[in-house]
Amino acid sequence: MQNSRAINLGLSARLLILTAIFILLAEAFIYIPSIARYRKVYLLDHMEKAHLAVLSLEAAPDKMVNDELRDLLLTHAEAYGIVLVEGHKRMLVLSKDMPPKTDLNINMADQGWIPMVMDAFETLFQKENRILRIKGPSPRNADVSIEVILDEAPLRMEMADYSRRILNLSLVISLITGVLVYISLHGLLVRPIRKLARNMAEFRENPEDEKTIIVPSDRCDEIGQTEAELHAMQGELRKLLRQKDRLASIGSAVAKINHDLRNSLSKAMLMSDQIAGSTDEKVQKLAPQLCQTVDQAIDLCAQTMDYVANSTPRLDKELFYLHDLVDEVIAHVADLHDETTRVENHVDDLAEAEGDMTQLRRVLVNLVRNALQMGATHVELKNQHNSIDVIDNGPGLPNKAKTNLFKPFAGSARRGGTGLGLVIARDIMHAHGGDLTLQQTSAQGTTFRLVLPQPKEI
Numbered sequence: 099m100q101n102s103r104a105i106n107l108g109l110s111a112r113l114l115i116l117t118a119i120f121i122l123l124a125e126a127f128i129y130i131p132s133i134a135r136y137r138k139v140y141l142l143d144h145m146e147k148a149h150l151a152v153l154s155l156e157a158a159p160d161k162m163v164n165d166e167l168r169d170l171l172l173t174h175a176e177a178y179g180i181v182l183v184e185g186h187k188r189m190l191v192l193s194k195d196m197p198p199k200t201d202l203n204i205n206m207a208d209q210g211w212i213p214m215v216m217d218a219f220e221t222l223f224q225k226e227n228r229i230l231r232i233k234g235p236s237p238r239n240a241d242v243s244i245e246v247i248l249d250e251a252p253l254r255m256e257m258a259d260y261s262r263r264i265l266n267l268s269l270v271i272s273l274i275t276g277v278l279v280y281i282s283l284h285g286l287l288v289r290p291i292r293k294l295a296r297n298m299a300e301f302r303e304n305p306e307d308e309k310t311i312i313v314p315s316d317r318c319d320e321i322g323q324t325e326a327e328l329h330a331m332q333g334e335l336r337k338l339l340r341q342k343d344r345l346a347s348i349g350s351a352v353a354k355i356n357h358d359l360r361n362s363l364s365k366a367m368l369m370s371d372q373i374a375g376s377t378d379e380k381v382q383k384l385a386p387q388l389c390q391t392v393d394q395a396i397d398l399c400a401q402t403m404d405y406v407a408n409s410t411p412r413l414d415k416e417l418f419y420l421h422d423l424v425d426e427v428i429a430h431v432a433d434l435h436d437e438t439t440r441v442e443n444h445v446d447d448l449a450e451a452e453g454d455m456t457q458l459r460r461v462l463v464n465l466v467r468n469a470l471q472m473g474a475t476h477v478e479l480k481n482q483h484n485s486i487d488v489i490d491n492g493p494g495l496p497n498k499a500k501t502n503l504f505k506p507f508a509g510s511a512r513r514g515g516t517g518l519g520l521v522i523a524r525d526i527m528h529a530h531g532g533d534l535t536l537q538q539t540s541a542q543g544t545t546f547r548l549v550l551p552q553p554k555e556i
Contacts, residue, residue, distance in 0.1 A: 118272040125268035134218040181245035206234030227251040413454040427462040444480035452553040461523040
């Protein structure tokens with residue numbers, strides 16, 4: 099692990115290496131046609147020298163030269179022999195006594211770029227000296243054709259020397275450009291990124307310290323925008339952390355208050371039961387209201403404790419029939435409906451689901467109880483694929499309740515409610531991988547939908 103970390107290159111080093119590689123690639127694309135061009139120019143230059151040698155011969159008396167001058171002209175042209183072609187007439191102008199046998203014929207008039215490139219690399223990587231016969235129009239007179247016999251070895255040596263010069267120049271350019279790019283990018287990009295990373299690490303270690311919040315620079319580019327966004331995000335996160343700490347303190351206080359309050363309400367419930375048995379008509383008239391008020395207070399304490407204590411419900415999942423679950427729900431709310439109200443189970447007998455039956459029953463009981471308490475006389479539960487619809491004929495939800503439907507302490511549709519029931523119900527559905535949504539609400543009734551995950555196939 100330590101060795102792998104040791105060989106990891108930083109961003110600056112990678113940029114330097116990539117810059118050098120890209121420059122070398124660019125130089126390679128330039129070098130390939132240039133080496134072919136160099137070979138062509140070399141051959142044309144020797145054809146021109148050969149033509150000059152021919153012109154020197156024509157200036158001699160009777161166009162005759164001695165062996166010494168002939169050898170001097172051939173040495174100057176770096177050729178074994180020179181042939182002059184005018185029209186259909188072909189003349190051996192200059193030649194050594196026994197010119198060597200040619201290994202390769204090159205026609206300069208018929209060469210395209212691709213054959214030139216291929217021939218250039220063939221020459222460059224040739225290990226043995228070949229005898230070349232070069233023919234084509236003279237560079238000095240297009241009406242005259244020249245044939246020159248010469249060695250390939252000097253050409254290969256000059257091409258190799260040219261390649262070395264190009265390579266050295268490319269390396270120097272790559273090094274200089276890479277260093278300049280490295281210095282520029284290090285100041286413009288790498289150093290600011292390191293500053294951002296260092297700030298994020300410091301903020302992670304101590305987010306409550308005001309000094310760990312980054313101070314944006316005056317840059318107007320992407321780095322400046324990133325610094326500004328990070329500054330805003332850190333500020334918002336610090337506010338959320340402060341709020342979380344305050345909510346935690348409030349939650350602890352509420353838990354203590356709730357415990358004492360429930361004990362007091364339990365005593366009040368016992369007293370209300372005794373008062374309900376009084377023979378006084380006035381007491382009998384007020385006793386139900388007292389019992390209802392105490393029940394609401396106890397329910398408020400229970401819901402508040404559930405919301406504060408259980409942010410993520412614990413689930414004991416099992417496979418069950420939805421129809422049986424709905425039957426249990428109807429039994430739980432039996433005390434809330436009479437002959438004038440009815441709750442009906444229209445869920446398919448064989449419809450299955452996988453989840454925590456206790457928690458899901460709690461959700462459905464909450465929805466059905468809310469519907470009956472809001473004045474519904476008919477509540478129907480039916481399934482569609484992997485969902486259950488709870489449909490009632492109540493008066494519908496008021497606008498305030500619709501706007502704050504799943505907000506704690508703000509989304510209650512009835513007087514004295516907390517709105518925690520629906521919040522807790524949706525949390526339970528989310529824990530199952532499903533959802534709780536309001537499908538529609540109007541004066542004709544309201545429909546809530548519980549979306550359940552598909553049961554796993556065995």
